[in-house]
Amino acid sequence: MIEVISDxxxxxxxxxxxxxxxxxxxxxxxxxxxxxxxxxxIKCALKKADFVVVSIYVNPVQFGPExxxxxxxxxxxxxxxxxxSHCAHVVFAPSDxxxxxxGYSTYVTVEDLTASLCxxxxxxxxxxxxxxxxxxxxIVRPHVAVFGQKDAQQLSVIRRMVKDLNMDIEIDAGPIxxxxxxxxxxxxxxxxxxxxxxxxxxxxxxxEAAKKLVNDDITSSGQIIGKVRKVLEEAPLAKMEYVxxxxxxxxxxxxxxxxxxxxxxxxxxxxxxxxxNVIISGHGG
Amino acid sequence: MIEVISDxxxxxxxxxxxxxxxxxxxxxxxxxxxxxxxxxxIKCALKKADFVVVSIYVNPVQFGPExxxxxxxxxxxxxxxxxxSHCAHVVFAPSDxxxxxxGYSTYVTVEDLTASLCxxxxxxxxxxxxxxxxxxxxIVRPHVAVFGQKDAQQLSVIRRMVKDLNMDIEIDAGPIxxxxxxxxxxxxxxxxxxxxxxxxxxxxxxxEAAKKLVNDDITSSGQIIGKVRKVLEEAPLAKMEYVxxxxxxxxxxxxxxxxxxxxxxxxxxxxxxxxxNVIISGHGG
Numbered sequence: 001m002i003e004v005i006s007d008x009x010x011x012x013x014x015x016x017x018x019x020x021x022x023x024x025x026x027x028x029x030x031x032x033x034x035x036x037x038x039x040x041x042i043k044c045a046l047k048k049a050d051f052v053v054v055s056i057y058v059n060p061v062q063f064g065p066e067x068x069x070x071x072x073x074x075x076x077x078x079x080x081x082x083x084x085s086h087c088a089h090v091v092f093a094p095s096d097x098x099x100x101x102x103g104y105s106t107y108v109t110v111e112d113l114t115a116s117l118c119x120x121x122x123x124x125x126x127x128x129x130x131x132x133x134x135x136x137x138x139i140v141r142p143h144v145a146v147f148g149q150k151d152a153q154q155l156s157v158i159r160r161m162v163k164d165l166n167m168d169i170e171i172d173a174g175p176i177x178x179x180x181x182x183x184x185x186x187x188x189x190x191x192x193x194x195x196x197x198x199x200x201x202x203x204x205x206x207x208e209a210a211k212k213l214v215n216d217d218i219t220s221s222g223q224i225i226g227k228v229r230k231v232l233e234e235a236p237l238a239k240m241e242y243v244x245x246x247x248x249x250x251x252x253x254x255x256x257x258x259x260x261x262x263x264x265x266x267x268x269x270x271x272x273x274x275x276x277n278v279i280i281s282g283h284g285g
Numbered sequence: 286m287i288e289v290i291s292d293x294x295x296x297x298x299x300x301x302x303x304x305x306x307x308x309x310x311x312x313x314x315x316x317x318x319x320x321x322x323x324x325x326x327i328k329c330a331l332k333k334a335d336f337v338v339v340s341i342y343v344n345p346v347q348f349g350p351e352x353x354x355x356x357x358x359x360x361x362x363x364x365x366x367x368x369x370s371h372c373a374h375v376v377f378a379p380s381d382x383x384x385x386x387x388g389y390s391t392y393v394t395v396e397d398l399t400a401s402l403c404x405x406x407x408x409x410x411x412x413x414x415x416x417x418x419x420x421x422x423x424i425v426r427p428h429v430a431v432f433g434q435k436d437a438q439q440l441s442v443i444r445r446m447v448k449d450l451n452m453d454i455e456i457d458a459g460p461i462x463x464x465x466x467x468x469x470x471x472x473x474x475x476x477x478x479x480x481x482x483x484x485x486x487x488x489x490x491x492x493e494a495a496k497k498l499v500n501d502d503i504t505s506s507g508q509i510i511g512k513v514r515k516v517l518e519e520a521p522l523a524k525m526e527y528v529x530x531x532x533x534x535x536x537x538x539x540x541x542x543x544x545x546x547x548x549x550x551x552x553x554x555x556x557x558x559x560x561x562n563v564i565i566s567g568h569g570g
Contacts, residue, residue, distance in 0.1 A: 008451060016453075020305070103535065105397035106415075106449035112390035130391075131450075138451040164391035165416075166293060166423040168301075250388065 002084040004076075004091045008099075008139055011092050015053065015140050024049045027142035029133060032056040033073040033187035034082045041146045041174040042086045048144045048172060052088040055136055056080075060096060061107075062128025068271075073190055092140065099135065108134045110157045110164070113251045117153045117244055117264050118275065129154055130161050137167060144170040150177075150184050152262055152277045156251055176276070178204065184276045195237065196269035202235035203267055203276040206243075210263055214280050219258045221245040224280075232267060241266035241273065245280075287369040289361075289376045293384075293424055296377050300338065300425050309334045312427035314418060317341040318358040318472035319367045326431045326459040327371045333429045333457060337373040340421055341365075345381060346392075347413025353556075358475055377425065384420065393419045395442045395449070398536045402438045402529055402549050403560065414439055415446050422452060429455040435462075435469050437547055437562045441536055461561070463489065469561045481554040484520040488552055488561040491516035491528075495548055499565050504543045506530040509565075517552060526551035526558065530565075 005011045015025055026049025028041045034056075045052045056079055063069035076093060083091050108130040113119070119126055137145070147155050159171050177185045182204030183197075192200055206228040213224050228243045243265045247254055254261055257280045264277040290296045300310055311334025313326045319341075330337045341364055348354035361378060368376050393415040398404070404411055422430070432440050444456050462470045467489030468482075477485055491513040498509055513528045528550045531538055539546055542565045549562040 012451075012453060101448075103397065103445075104449055106393065106395050106446045108391065108393050108450070110391050112388065135449075135451045138453065160388075161391050163386075164389055164420075165393070166297075166420045168297060168423065 002080060002088065002091055004080055004093055006093055006095060006098070008094055011053075011090075011094075012139050012141075014090065015051075015142075018051050019141060023051045024144070025140065025142045026052040027136065027140045027145040028052065028054045028088070029136050029145065029147070030054060030056055030079075031058045031072065031187065032076065032079045033190070034079045035177075035185040035187060035189075037148055037150060037174070037177040037185040039082065039086050040177050041148060042083065042088050044172055044174045045144065045146045046087060048146075048170070049142070051090075053090050053092055053140050053142065054083045054088045055092040055094075055140070056083075057092075057094055057099065057132070057136075059099075059128055059132040061100065061131055062125050064122055064124060067122075068188075068191075073187055092136075099132070107131045108161060108165070110160050113153070113157050113160055116246055116251050116253065117242060118266060119153065121241060121266070126154065126157050130157060133158055134161065134165070134167075137169060142169055144172055146172045146174055149173045149175050149279075150186070150275070150277070152264055153251055156248060182208075184274075186274065188272055188274065191272040192269055196272065199235040199237045200269055200274060202232055202238055203265060203274055206231035206265065207263065207276060207278040211278060211280070214257060219256050221253070221255050221257060221261070224257065224263065228263070228265065232265070237269050239268040241268060248279075287365060287373065287376055289365055289378055291378050291380060291383070293379055296338075296375075296379075297424050297426075299375065300336075300427075303336050304426060308336045309429070310425065310427045311337040312421065312425045312430040313337065313339045313373070314421050314430065314432070315339060315341055315364075316343045316357065316472065317361065317364045318475070319364045320462075320470040320472060320474075322433055322435060322459070322462040322470040324367065324371050325462050326433060327368065327373050329457055329459045330429065330431045331372060333431075333455070334427070336375075338375050338377055338425050338427065339368045339373045340377040340379075340425070341368075342377075342379055342384065342417070342421075344384075344413055344417040346385065346416055347410050349407055349409060352407075353473075353476075358472055377421075384417070392416045393446060393450070395445050398438070398442050398445055401531055401536045401538065402527060403551060404438065406526060406551070411439065411442050415442060418443055419446065419450070419452075422454060427454055429457055431457045431459055434458045434460050434564075435471070435560070435562070437549055438536055441533065467493075469559075471559065473557055473559065476557040477554055481522055481557065484522045485554055485559060487517055487520035487523055488550060488559060491550065492548065492561060492563040496563060496565070499542060504541050506538070506540050506542060506546070509542065509548065513548070513550065517550070522554050524553040526553060533564075
């Protein structure tokens with residue numbers, strides 16, 4: 001069975017030793033509750049690295065006070081089995097006590113990029129993400145780290161942090177993995193009841209409708225967003241949080257998608273918040 | 286003559302190559318305008334490391350809008366000669382354009398420790414320091430970095446950052462270096478006119494008076510601070526900013542120095558702000 005490391009110094013020693021021997025190190029940071037999306041990230045990492053660390057850590061700092069930190073699904077044994085069967089090399093599962101010791105007070109913030117999309121309703125979320133990712137990077141010192149395209153804004157924020165702070169790490173994106181009916185895989189899908197789960201496919205359908213518009217040479221963000229909203233309204237249980245079209249680089253809203261854009265949506269079903277997105281490649285993409 | 290590197294990737298390559306060969310790397314971060322204080326830090330670094338990088342970079346992000354960024358003394362040629370004659374191995378002198386590219390937006394903040402002492406009058410200062418030091422650490426990846434004890438709060442903030450973000454770097458402190466009359470060496474001493482320079486020795490004298498009180502078993506912070514203020518008032522040109530006694534760990538004020546403390550002062554002479562400090566070791570220290 002794959003080794004599970006909980007001690008920070010031990011994790012560091014193992015990775016430093018590999019690095020000294022010229023082994024290329026990959027990191028897949030996760031909060032556990034692994035699904036096909038995570039497993040595809042492990043596959044991406046294995047293509048780029050010889051030694052793949054999967055971190056499993058439900059990071060308290062990225063949850064808001066009203067959010068689902070307590071109820072977030074945790075099943076380390078199941079997760080470790082999955083990581084093992086997908087041929088990663090070690091699991092890093094530190095405790096809160098080790099990651100945020102008493103008196104902890106250092107945070108990494110990307111001030112740009114975090115005012116739109118998810119950053120608006122989750123103001124401290126990305127600060128928590130960049131902080132824990134900076135810590136994981138300093139412990140594991142990976143050559144490459146893989147994040148999911150589903151969290152598009154997170155990906156963009158992490159890329160900016162790496163560039164700004166001169167971290168010598170390649171950031172790769174793994175494509176969105178979907179259930180057979182189109183719903184993007186997410187640990188939070190477990191929260192949905194039967195009816196919500198059925199209606200949740202509306203996120204994917206709304207993005208497909210947008211792609212069809214763009215294929216028909218519609219490039220106005222307003223028209224595309226209007227269509228997405230209309231499709232989402234067909235699901236009685238869906239409560240829109242945002243439907244936005246932004247630049248990749250700075251996550252700022254743009255009026256026209258001709259040069260490519262990110263269409264991102266957040267929709268609530270009851271207590272559960274789902275996000276999804278699609279890259280519009282512009283000019284019939 | 287010692288090599289001067291301005292390119293970030295080249296600096297990284299040189300250090301990564303040394304590290305791979307098992308060479309121990311030391312870093313002395315400076316803003317140039319080198320004086321005996323900096324040179325003593327180079328000596329400290331040479332004791333701990335085989336390859337010593339001295340960075341010379343006037344970091345715009347740590348200056349407030351009303352501060353002396355523009356007039357801060359710059360003389361790279363002179364600094365490089367000094368570094369060379371003190372046997373460091375390479376100078377890293379990047380440009381602003383490389384360090385803070387367009388769209389730069391990532392900052393490292395130590396939220397605790399920065400509300401007292403210098404943090405009160407220079408609110409964004411330490412954020413600028415921790416950000417640039419994190420960047421330098423990621424570029425050079427030193428085994429050990431040396432900072433001056435004169436900037437005691439900075440030292441404490443950097444130690445906290447390193448601990449919190451799991452940076453694998455030893456932080457060493459170099460003792461305060463003083464002119465023959467007791468004034469702590471500082472690049473800003475150059476700003477003083479003749480009269481101010483003469484009176485500036487009052488900082489050292491006030492700290493010596495405090496040490497004498499502690500030697501006489503006075504441990505009340507109030508009494509010690511009172512004495513320091515009284516000595517400082519003897520210099521007509523001196524304008525006190527703060528006289529504080531704090532814990533090392535959290536930089537919070539304490540009422541009694543029996544278990545050791547930091548006595549730190551900031552005093553203005555005209556447009557020039559000088560700081561100094563002494564470690565009170567407690568119980569007659």
